[in-house]
Amino acid sequence: MDNPTPEPQAVCSPITGSAIFIVATLVPDPDSIAKVRAWCGDIAALTRSVGKRVPSGNLSCICAFGSSAWDNLFGHPRPASLHAFREFGEEGRRAVATPGDILLHIRAEQMDLCFELATQLLNPLRGALSVVDEVQGFRYFDMRSIIGFVDGTENPTGRKIAEFTLVGAEDPTFAGGSYVLVQKYLHNMDAWNELPVETQEKVIGRTKLSDIELDDSIKPSCSHSSLTTITENGQEVKILRDNMPFGRPGAGEFGTYFIGYARSPAPIELMLENMFVGKPPGNYDRLLDFSTAVTGGLFFVPSADLLEELADREPSEN
16 A cells, blocks of 8 residues: 555644744754754644644644754755755845744634643743744734735635645655745835825735736736746746734834745745846835845745654764
């Protein structure tokens, strides 16, 4: 009997109302590495235990690993396309790389579930991990970003979600896995809100109220939607976004946590290159005149089956 397709982590789960994003670095000593490796076998059970308390809460957790962390924790074999985050752009408009070995994407319909699971996941790793970024995201009205436009309209749906997000025969050892790229953007809302709605729409490439894509005859080539639409052999290559707004109004902080899943990092990286460098160079995404990327990381999401197996894997050099 052929081996069944590995069970993926909750990459394809429905979008929820709340999320916590945690990026941490690994303390590079043998005890910490062993502790984190063993913890991989506990993530699913902890998620089930917390989730059972509110069955309707749709709690899930995705755990992913950066390139150097994979080598330190698990060694070879390693995912074929896993590498350090690639920076794009120039000073003042740059997709920056920031430290990050482990990503936790925790989501549920309500924040208390996310909060409880984050607590239970991090408690056993005190001293072994250092959290370098933590964002609590919320769903904003009808799936809108903090700048007022609907986000994620062009996400794949149905069976297409798995087709665009899950590794298959191209890297069979890691089938059922996914690549995930994250960035935290801060927005200059005062400057953005000074723009007329019609100008905002040309920056995004869609209408603000009805979320209809602008006709090509009036949509600028430097609009966000133009530069993030990727085609290959005449077919659009999609990614799965689960972006979340976040902010602290009292501190004047308004942001978007970008998180994109794909079966290869290549299409997301091409989107970033188009946005930050331009297509052609110089024709960059005008949304970046109002939005600044302050973090950036690329991670691999092993399948749920592999994640549990990794708890017992000793790192090797070949």
